[in-house]
Amino acid sequence: MDKLSSKIKDKIDVDVFKKEIWASKYYILYPYVTAGGSLAFTFRFVESYENEVNFKKEIWAGKVYNTLKKYFDKKNIWIVFEKNSFGAHDNGYYFFKYMYENEKHTNTYFVIRKDSPEYKNLSDMQDKVLNHMSFKYFVYMFAARVFISSDTKFHAYNLQRRDSLLAKSMLQKKNVFLQHGMNGIKKVPVFHKKRGLLDLIIAPSNFERDNINIKQWGYSKNEVVATGYARWDSYLDKSQDIPYHQIFIMPTWRKSMEGISRDNFLKTEFYREYQNFLKSPRLKKLLEANNTRISFFLHPYFKNYVDLFDIDERFIDKYGYLDVDMGTEIMKSSMMISDYSSVTWDMFYLEKPVVFYQFDQKDYLKSEGSYIDYDKDLFGDVAFNSEQVIDLISKYIQNGFHEDVKYASMRKKYMNFHDHKNSERIYKAILSKKKLLGIENNWTLFRKISRKIWKIKKKLLNYSSKSSNKD
Template sequence: MPVTDFTIKGSNIRIPTDQIANDKEQYRYVFLKKDKEKAKSCHDESEGDIPSNYEYFGFFKENYSQKSLKSEKYNDYVVLNENMWLCSYWSVNGELVFRVATPEQYRKKRFEKRNLNFSGTNFVDSFAQIEVQLETTKLDSASELNFYLVERKTKKRLDIDFKIKNSSTVILDFQTFLDELEIVSSRWDTYVDVYQQESHLHGKLGKFSSSEQDKFSRYLSSISGEPNENNFCLVPYFSVKNELAFIWNDIDKIHNEQLEHNIKVTANKVNSSGIEITSKVSKIGVSDFKVSSGMIKLRNKAVFMEYEIPIEVISKSNNEVSVKLKIIPDKYHLLPFFWDVFVVLQVGKEKFPLRVKNPSKSVKRKIMKQIDRNEIDLLDNYMIYPYITSDNSYALCYRERKNYENKVNRFKENVAYFTYRLFRKYFDRKKVWIGYEKEASVAQDNGYQFFNYCYTNNKKKDYYFVIKTNSVDYRDIEHQKDKILKFMSFKYMVYMFAAELMISSESKGHSYDIRIQKGHLRNALQKKRFVFLQHGVTALKRVDYVFSKSKNNAVSLYTATSDFEKDIIKNNFGYDDSEIMLTGFTRWDVLEDKSKEEEKKIFVMPTWRSWMDGIPEEEFIESDYYKQYRKLLESRELNEILEKNDITLHFLLHPKFIAYSDKFTIPGERIQTHQFGEIKINEMLMESNLLITDYSSVSWEFFYMKKPVLFFQFDQNDYNRYQGSYIDLETGLFGDSAANVDELLKYIQYYVDNNFSEKSKYGVLRNKYFKYVDHNNSKRTFDAISKFEKKINND
C-alpha cells in the first residue's frame, strides 16, 4: 500500500485516512515476521497494535530515493521498555519497516559513528559537580547527548547525570556516581556521545586545546567533599594527554601521586627504644614547600588510624630535603598488622603525605637478613619490626610473636638454606611437591585430600605434606609419616627450599607464616611455582587483590569447578585458559550425605570480615557481627525449635576469630560452640541437615550434596563495600537469604517443617555452578598438574 506519511503514538501506528483507498479490501494490511513464518492481519483502517517480537512490512513509499539522508529514512521510535524500542525506517526498497531493537542497535543503524574527542576550555569544580564549557560542540543541536565514565581496569560503565546550562556549557552531576562507589580504589575515564544530524560523535572529554600542565597543577579539588571514614575522596585530574579522569582512593595516596618526587631510605636504625629512619626526598615538583611532620598509618580498609611522628630536617634546598623520622612504639595505641610510614610536606595550605620507599641496597639487606637486630619486643608478647613491601616501600609490622619465632629456628633456617645450596643438584632432581593447608594446622581441605589421593595411589614419590605436630589432625595422618614434614623441623626447611611446586588450598604463606615478611624461607617462597587448589569456589568473596596474576601471590595453575567460575578467574584475575584447570575440588571426591533423621544437626559457620582483621576484643564485642550471632544463639525461639524437634546446633567461628570463640558459649546441650581444630569441618558438613553461613565457601559443599543452605547476611551493604562478591548477592545465591535474626528463624522453621528438603528453585542452579558431580576430581587434578610439570621442565 503506497503511503507518504504516518505518525507513531504510544504503541499504535496512525496513517491518514485520505491515503487509504475506498475499496474496503485494501483496508486489510499484513505485517510479516521477517522470516515469513507468521503473519498478523489488522482490519482497522486507521491504526493497528504492534506486537513487540516481530519485524514488520506492509507499506511502501512511492518515488523513494535510496540516496536519502538517514534523517529522512529513520523516524521516531516508541519506547516499549528500558531496553527495547519500536523503531521505524524506510528500507532500501522503500518499504516501511518496524523493528523492535535495543537503543544501541537503533543508534548503530541510525547514525554514522565518528570518533572525536571533546575539548573544554573551562572546568569549574564544586561539590559533586563539574561545569564544563565545550569548545566546538553546540549542545542545542544535539538530538541526544550522553556523558559516562569507564573504569580502566574492569571496563565498568556508569552514566553521569547532567544538565545543559546553555548551548556550550554543561554541568556534570556526580552525586549518583558517588553513592554507588565501593571502598575499592578505582580510576575512571570520561566519555561523551553526541547524536546529531547524521552522526554519532564519540570520544573522551578533556582540555585538548591547552598545552600540557605540570603534574601538580593537573589535579583539581576533591568533588566528594571531606574524606569519608575510610579517608577516600573522588578527585578529578587531567592525564598526560589532557584527558579528564577521576581517581577514587585514599586521599593520602592521591596526594602522594599528585606531588612529583623521588624518595629514598638511606639509613635505618632499630634499638630497644625505637626506630629511626633517614630518608631523602628529591626532585620535588614544586619549589615552595615545607616539611610538616612524619606519619604512620594503619593499612586497613575499615579502621582509620594514623599518628603524627616527630621529624628532624637534616638538610633542605629548592627541591630536595633530607629528614630523620623517629618512631617510639610505646607512645601509640597500635593495632595489628601493617603500618605505612610517610614524610608529610606542606604546599600552600594542603599537606601531602609521601610514602617512604626505595631503601638503599645496604638498608634492604640489613632489614631482610638481620632479623633479630630489627625487632622490638613490646608488651603482651607483641613485637614490631620494619620490612620491605612488594612495591619496595618501607613499612612496619606489629603483631604477636609466635612461639616458633626464636633464635634456634632462625639458626636452623640459615643452616637449611646452605645445606640446600650445597646439595642443590640432588634435591632438584627429586622434583619435590609440597602440600599444606591453613596455617599448616589442618588436614581436611583440598590440599590434604589431593596429597592423600597421590599417597594412596602411589602417584608421586616426592610429594610431602606440612603440618604442625600439635595439630589435632596430625594424629589422624601420622601413619603417612614417611611423607609428613613436621612444621619448623630441619627437614621441613630443607625441602621447602627444594620444592618445585607448592600445592595447596591456601596461599603460599600458610606453609610458613603468612605474616613473616623476611628471611631466607620467605624469599624462597615468593619465587616458588604455586598450584592453587582453592579453599572455596571463587564467587562469594572477591580475592583478586590477593591472587591476581600481577600480585606476589600469583598462581601458576588455578583450579576451577565450572565454566562459570573459570570466567570469573579469567575476567577478574588476568589468567588465561592454559593457567586454569577445570577439574572440580579434590575434597568433593569424599563428600557424601551422612545426615541422619534420628540425629538432626544444624551447622552455623560464619566467615570472617576483612575489615575486622586484628581488632581488639572491646571493639569486637561492639560489632554487628558479634551482636547478631550472639542474638541468634540466645534466641528463645531458636532454642524452642531445637528442643521441640530434637535438633543440635553446632557453632564454629572462622580461625581468624578464634580468640573470641568463648564469647559465643551458650549454656545447655542444644547449642554447642567449637573452636577451630576441635572438629573436622568436612565431617560436620556431611553429618548436618542444614547449613547457616553468611559468605563462606563451605556453602558450596552443602549445595554439592543437595542439602539446603541459609545465608545470614545482616551486613550485606558493608560486605559489598569492603569485601565484594563476583555474583549478585540478591539474585545469584542458591539458598534463602536473611537480613536479620527474625527472618532467619522463619527460614529455619520452614526447613524443619519440610524435613530439610532443598527448594527446587535452587537445585536447578547446580548445572550452572558445577561442571562435574562425580568422584574423579583428584584424578583430573593430578593429570592437569602432571601436564603442567612436564611443560615447565621442558621449557
C-alpha cells in the same frame, strides 16, 4: 633511606637474622630492602617458632641443599600444606592423601606443625610428613620445585618473612592454588593476578574458571584448570548417621571487626543478631519438638570471642576453629545457615538446603562486594532477621529438609563435577602444566628436545630423498 649502595644491600641480605633487634620477648625489629631498593624496617609480634635455634637450622639447611643440589633437584620435590601449616582437613590434605594412597609422584610431602590438633590425621603417612621448622623440613623447603596448597605459599613457612634465605628461595618457585572454597558470594581481590601470588589456579567448576578466575582475577586460560575440589572426594551425605537432625550454622568474619576489643565486639550488630537468634525461645521450642540440634561453628578469626556467645547446650553445640572437622559437620547436617561464607557451596554440592542470614546485606555489599547478583543468583532462601530464619527452619523441618527445586536446578549452572575424581583431575592438571610450573626434570626436557630434533632431521632426510628421486 633511598638509593642504598650495593655494599649496604649485601650486608642486609647476607644474614638478616644477625640484623634483628629484639625489642622485648614478644616484639622484633629488623631491616629489609624494598622492591624499589630503599631501606625499610619491620616491627612486629614474634611468632612462637621464631628463635635462634630455628634460624640456625635454616642457614645450615641452605648450605646442605647447595652442597647436594644436584641430588635434591633430581628428586623433583612437591610440597603440600594448609593454612599456617596448622591444618590437615582441607583441599591440601585430601590432595596429599590421594597422592600418597595412589602412589602418585612419590616425592610429594606434607608440611604441618607438630602441635596441630590435626597432626593425627597424617599418622598413617608419616614417612612423607615434614614437621614444620625441623631440619629436614628446611632442607626440603629449599629443594622444593613447587608448592601446592589451599593458601599462598608462605603459609608453609612464615607469613611475615620475605627477606630470609628460605623466603627468597620460595619467591622463585611456583604455587598451585587449591583454594579454600568456591568463589562468587564475596569479592576476593587479593588473589588478582596483579598481586603475583598464584601461578596455577585449581577451579571447582567451569563457572568459576570462566566468570571469576579469568574474567575477574585476570588469569589466562592456561593458568586456570577446572577440576573440582579435592575435599569433595570425601563428601557423602551422613545425615542419617546421627540420631537427630543437625543444622550447621557458620557465619563469616567481617573486616570491620578486625582488632576489635571483646567489649566492643559485644556491641556489634553481628553479635546482637546471632545472640538473639540463638537465645530465641521460639527457636528452642521448634528444635526440641522436632529432634533437631544446631552445630554453631565459628570462623578462625572469631577465636578470641567464641566464649562470649551464650548458648543452651541442650540443643546447641558451639565450636571454634579445629575443635571439630568442618567437613564432617557438613556431611552430618541436614541444612546450613550462613551469611556470605564460601562453605555454603559445599552444602549446595551435597544437595542440601541453604539459608542465607544476611541482616547486614547492604553494608556487606558496600564494603566487600560480590561476583554474583544476590537477588537472582543465590542458591538458597535469604533471611534478613532472626524471625525469618526461624520461619525457614520450620519450613525445612516440615518438608523433611528437602532442597527447593528452584535452587536444585541451579546446580547445573554452577557445578559440573560430582564423581569423586577431583584429586585425580588435579594431579593430571599439574602434570599438564609442568612447563608453566617449572617441574620438568632436565633429562625429560633433553629427551623431548632430542626427539624434536630427530623428527626435524627425519623430515629433512625424507625431503632430501624425494628431491633426489625427482632428479
